Amino acid sequence: MKTRRYAAAFSAVLAGMFLIAAPAQAFTPDRTIEFMVHSGPGAGNDVFARAVQGLLEKTKLAPQTIQVVNKTGGGGLVAMSYLNEKKAETHLLAVFTSVWFVNPQIRKKAKVTMQELTPLARLILEPAVMTVRSDSPYKTAKEFFAAAKANPGKLKQSGGSLSGRDNTTRHLLMKATGTEWQFISMKSGGERVAALLGGHVDMYIMEPAEAIEQIRAGKVRVLATLMNKRIPSMPDISTLREQGYDVPEIPQARGFVGPPGMAADVKKYYVDLFTRMHGTPEWQGFVKQNLYEDGFLTGQGLDKFVDEYTQTMRGILKEAGIKLVR
Amino acid sequence: MIHAWDWPYLTADGPGPGFFPLWIGICITALASVLVVLQLVHAAGQSPVAATKWSGAGRVLAGWAGLMVCIALLEPAGFVASFLLLAVFLVMVIFRRGFLPALILGASASAGFWVLFVKLLKVQLPAGPWGF
Amino acid sequence: MEIIANLMNGFAVALDPLNLVWCFLGVFFGTVVGILPGLGPSATVALLLPLAAQMNPTGGMIMMAGIYYGAKYGGSTTSILLNVPGESASVVTCIDGFEMAKNGRAGPALGIAAISSFVAGTIGVLLLMLVAPPVAEFALRFGPPEYFALMALGLSMVVLLAGKSLIKALISMFIGLWLATIGIDMFTDGERYTFDTVELMDGVNFVVVAIGTFAIGEVLANLISTSGGQMFEVPKGVRNLMPNWQDLKDSRFAFVNGSLVGFFVGVLPGAGSTIASFVSYGIEKAVSRRPEKFGTGVVEGVAAPEAANNSETGGALVPLLTLGIPGSATTAILLAALIMWGMRPGPLLIQDYPEMFWGLVASMYIGNVMLLILNLPLVPVFAQILRLPAYVLYPLILGVSIIGVYSVDHRLFDCWLVGVFGLLGYLMRKLEYPAAPLILGLVLGDLMENAVRQSLMMSRGDVSILYSRPLAAVMLVLTVLVLVGPMFRRFEIWRLKAAEQDV
Numbered sequence: 001m002k003t004r005r006y007a008a009a010f011s012a013v014l015a016g017m018f019l020i021a022a023p024a025q026a027f028t029p030d031r032t033i034e035f036m037v038h039s040g041p042g043a044g045n046d047v048f049a050r051a052v053q054g055l056l057e058k059t060k061l062a063p064q065t066i067q068v069v070n071k072t073g074g075g076g077l078v079a080m081s082y083l084n085e086k087k088a089e090t091h092l093l094a095v096f097t098s099v100w101f102v103n104p105q106i107r108k109k110a111k112v113t114m115q116e117l118t119p120l121a122r123l124i125l126e127p128a129v130m131t132v133r134s135d136s137p138y139k140t141a142k143e144f145f146a147a148a149k150a151n152p153g154k155l156k157q158s159g160g161s162l163s164g165r166d167n168t169t170r171h172l173l174m175k176a177t178g179t180e181w182q183f184i185s186m187k188s189g190g191e192r193v194a195a196l197l198g199g200h201v202d203m204y205i206m207e208p209a210e211a212i213e214q215i216r217a218g219k220v221r222v223l224a225t226l227m228n229k230r231i232p233s234m235p236d237i238s239t240l241r242e243q244g245y246d247v248p249e250i251p252q253a254r255g256f257v258g259p260p261g262m263a264a265d266v267k268k269y270y271v272d273l274f275t276r277m278h279g280t281p282e283w284q285g286f287v288k289q290n291l292y293e294d295g296f297l298t299g300q301g302l303d304k305f306v307d308e309y310t311q312t313m314r315g316i317l318k319e320a321g322i323k324l325v326r
Numbered sequence: 327m328i329h330a331w332d333w334p335y336l337t338a339d340g341p342g343p344g345f346f347p348l349w350i351g352i353c354i355t356a357l358a359s360v361l362v363v364l365q366l367v368h369a370a371g372q373s374p375v376a377a378t379k380w381s382g383a384g385r386v387l388a389g390w391a392g393l394m395v396c397i398a399l400l401e402p403a404g405f406v407a408s409f410l411l412l413a414v415f416l417v418m419v420i421f422r423r424g425f426l427p428a429l430i431l432g433a434s435a436s437a438g439f440w441v442l443f444v445k446l447l448k449v450q451l452p453a454g455p456w457g458f
Numbered sequence: 459m460e461i462i463a464n465l466m467n468g469f470a471v472a473l474d475p476l477n478l479v480w481c482f483l484g485v486f487f488g489t490v491v492g493i494l495p496g497l498g499p500s501a502t503v504a505l506l507l508p509l510a511a512q513m514n515p516t517g518g519m520i521m522m523a524g525i526y527y528g529a530k531y532g533g534s535t536t537s538i539l540l541n542v543p544g545e546s547a548s549v550v551t552c553i554d555g556f557e558m559a560k561n562g563r564a565g566p567a568l569g570i571a572a573i574s575s576f577v578a579g580t581i582g583v584l585l586l587m588l589v590a591p592p593v594a595e596f597a598l599r600f601g602p603p604e605y606f607a608l609m610a611l612g613l614s615m616v617v618l619l620a621g622k623s624l625i626k627a628l629i630s631m632f633i634g635l636w637l638a639t640i641g642i643d644m645f646t647d648g649e650r651y652t653f654d655t656v657e658l659m660d661g662v663n664f665v666v667v668a669i670g671t672f673a674i675g676e677v678l679a680n681l682i683s684t685s686g687g688q689m690f691e692v693p694k695g696v697r698n699l700m701p702n703w704q705d706l707k708d709s710r711f712a713f714v715n716g717s718l719v720g721f722f723v724g725v726l727p728g729a730g731s732t733i734a735s736f737v738s739y740g741i742e743k744a745v746s747r748r749p750e751k752f753g754t755g756v757v758e759g760v761a762a763p764e765a766a767n768n769s770e771t772g773g774a775l776v777p778l779l780t781l782g783i784p785g786s787a788t789t790a791i792l793l794a795a796l797i798m799w800g801m802r803p804g805p806l807l808i809q810d811y812p813e814m815f816w817g818l819v820a821s822m823y824i825g826n827v828m829l830l831i832l833n834l835p836l837v838p839v840f841a842q843i844l845r846l847p848a849y850v851l852y853p854l855i856l857g858v859s860i861i862g863v864y865s866v867d868h869r870l871f872d873c874w875l876v877g878v879f880g881l882l883g884y885l886m887r888k889l890e891y892p893a894a895p896l897i898l899g900l901v902l903g904d905l906m907e908n909a910v911r912q913s914l915m916m917s918r919g920d921v922s923i924l925y926s927r928p929l930a931a932v933m934l935v936l937t938v939l940v941l942v943g944p945m946f947r948r949f950e951i952w953r954l955k956a957a958e959q960d961v
């Protein structure tokens with residue numbers, strides 16, 4: 001009892017000294033931190049934000065409670081504008097995904113670009129693999145492309161919206177191989193996989209964690225990895241490049257971004273927070289369980305990524321025939 | 327429906343974005359005309375169509391306006407204050423009760439809502455300048 | 459035999475005191491969020507995800523599933539009492555449930571909702587346990603053309619939902635279909651009817667329309683009289699607050715019909731419990747001996763949608779547990795939770811983790827019993843709400859409506875919309891346009907348009923794909939029967955009348 005009181009007093013004094021010594025670095029959150037996501041409960045971003053929330057609370061890295069806030073609407077625009085309005089706000093972060101790069105280029109109503117916000121950390125990259133049903137006649141990517149060439153527009157791929165990764169990847173592949181196939185948009189991930197398993201479409205781009213289980217059950221076959229390197233958990237699956245196709249990878253990137261004009265010390269605090277989280281075994285376990293790629297990136301590296309990624313998406317969108325507005 | 331003309335009706339691979347809105351528009355127009363014709367036929371044959379009674383519509387509109395004012399006040403004044411006003415308005419003006427029961431009802435209902443939803447269930451209702 | 463042994467093991471897991479606690483907490487929270495409009499199971503389950511990640515998988519799964527099916531129980535309460543749908547699937551319950559309340563039968567309506575939820579919830583788990591793998595395989599045969607046929611069948615229910623005038627019902631439905639086209643078009647990324655607002659880009663939320671046209675429309679329509687006295691009769695005595703034998707007998711078929719429809723629709727990814735409740739209501743009315751009474755407060759009109767709504771949970775868990783495919787927002791969060799616990803959700807999940815699966819199944823039997831015990835005593839308590847005089851009740855309904863709408867997406871814009879739809883609801887009431895077809899059109903319109911366009915993209919514009927596949931063809935034939943059936947009946951009446959005149 002006594003020792004605890006002494007310890008408390010001691011740490012208070014220490015904290016006081018610290019405050020006097022370095023007032024400029026004193027930012028620590030003093031109320032609930034909000035993690036904003038642009039999608040509803042259950043979507044990939046929402047689950048990701050809650051996983052990070054859980055990890056930060058479990059490892060006691062965050063000094064305050066964290067709350068995940070869903071700001072849905074406008075395919076991410078509502079969340080982006082909201083963040084833009086909260087200039088220099090110190091307790092609000094948002095999860096960014098590739099939509100945050102795409103939206104300002106294709107939507108007139110998007111008021112803000114990623115460069116104008118305060119990117120804090122890129123945390124994960126989600127790899128993708130090209131899958132077909134296990135009884136499909138195509139054993140390799142080459143056979144699939146050959147069939148697509150022989151019957152232009154006859155083969156079908158299920159996926160999400162036109163500006164999403166599934167479709168942009170399709171355009172890259174079609175261009176690289178001089179082929180053509182159909183893209184069937186479906187609302188939810190469940191419907192897209194079901195369409196593949198039910199044989200209603202010929203191909204689907206899946207995340208490895210999902211694919212590996214379907215392979216184990218003998219339901220699907222993977223034709224190729226869409227990344228530059230082989231995925232550690234699927235060492236037998238060759239990359240498209242190895243199979244002779246020169247296609248740039250488009251991983252789905254997820255990370256955190258702050259409002260515009262975030263003060264330097266605040267930014268530093270959150271960057272440090274994510275850096276420390278990244279170092280924990282819990283985080284490494286989370287990345288491994290989901291078969292993500294560790295995409296940890298902050299500072300200048302991140303700024304460079306933001307610029308490059310924006311340009312890459314621009315090229316792909318143009319390629320895919322989606323109207324650019326700026 | 328007017329908009330629908332601007333969207334591609336058909337694409338190479340089936341209906342475009344304009345397909346459904348156009349047909350829905352056509353169907354609504356067609357059904358509405360059928361309804362009008364039927365009414366006219368009815369009116370011609372002596373059976374008088376029961377005219378809709380609009381008495382009391384003023385009060386309904388007043389109630390509705392009250393609701394809209396309450397919604398307008400949600401963001402500047404917060405949920406509790408604006409709902410209090412709405413409740414008092416409804417009870418006093420629409421239902422012609424006294425000020426006291428109106429105030430008691432409004433205050434207890436908005437306080438109850440606040441405790442239940444904001445405090446216990448963490449629903450983020452808009453808060454006014456005074457924190458609730 | 460193997461099933462019984464497995465189930466016994468499952469009960470051993472579920473009856474573990476700690477797991478019982480998780481189960482109770484789950485169904486309790488579920489009931490609460492179900493009763494409160496706007497708060498749905500998906501938001502609640504998501505909120506608890508970080509907490510559940512620190513629990514053991516079986517306990518966590520038991521609790522989260524408890525919230526999921528518990529919310530379905532509570533959803534009917536505000537539908538029946540206040541005409542405010544507690545969550546999306548209880549819109550259909552409003553139709554006859556609120557009428558029953560008006561007739562002074564709120565107690566029996568709430569009671570039958572609880573009982574049919576219990577029966578259907580249990581049947582849903584039973585089916586999940588017995589036929590999950592084959593049903594999941596069957597569901598995979600549903601491609602876009604089959605979805606289109608299912609939606610057509612759903613839309614044909616408008617004939618059964620129509621009141622006096624079929625034309626007015628059809629107009630109402632088409633307005634719903636039109637509302638469904640608002641927002642970003644998935645296939646072209648273009649905007650439709652968004653009037654250059656960001657808020658409309660994701661379309662009109664169906665909860666907003668439902669609360670506006672049902673609850674606010676009802677309140678506005680009742681502002682005509684200044685009396686403000688007690689609105690409905692509430693009979694005294696517990697016996698009148700509970701369903702009697704006749705009610706149960708009338709609902710027999712509805713229990714079975716709703717359970718089966720709910721389960722099978724639940725298995726289909728993306729279809730959802732709202733469709734299940736509409737379809738089961740339609741079937742109930744179609745086979746009823748007193749179809750003309752539907753919409754005036756018949757007990758089977760409450761039992762069927764509530765049953766469908768509850769057995770849908772069992773169905774929705776089928777693709778998640780047997781294929782690793784989430785069919786809805788809530789199951790997507792459950793999937794994420796499984797991954798967080800280090801499990802690998804996929805077709806082999808049950809094989810890999812039998813303890814979790816059978817523990818979950820057993821806990822769902824127990825949870826359903828808990829819910830019945832929890833909910834039945836609440837019936838007389840809730841029914842007392844209707845003793846409040848109108849001048850107290852109406853402001854309360856408006857308050858609950860605003861909160862419900864706001865808590866969906868935390869947007870003021872939705873509150874404005876609900877006001878607009880409230881006025882629309884009032885006008886429709888005055889002009890005798892039924893509101894249910896509007897909701898039906900809104901819910902199904904999107905799915906149907908998607909299915910048609912997906913189908914035609916698959917066939918490259920060849921329309922025959924919509925009716926040439928056997929499953930789709932069967933459903934389309936059913937659709938035609940539903941559409942033609944009443945006309946035939948009307949023709950019969952007309953013929954009989956004509957024959958009488960001849961005599």
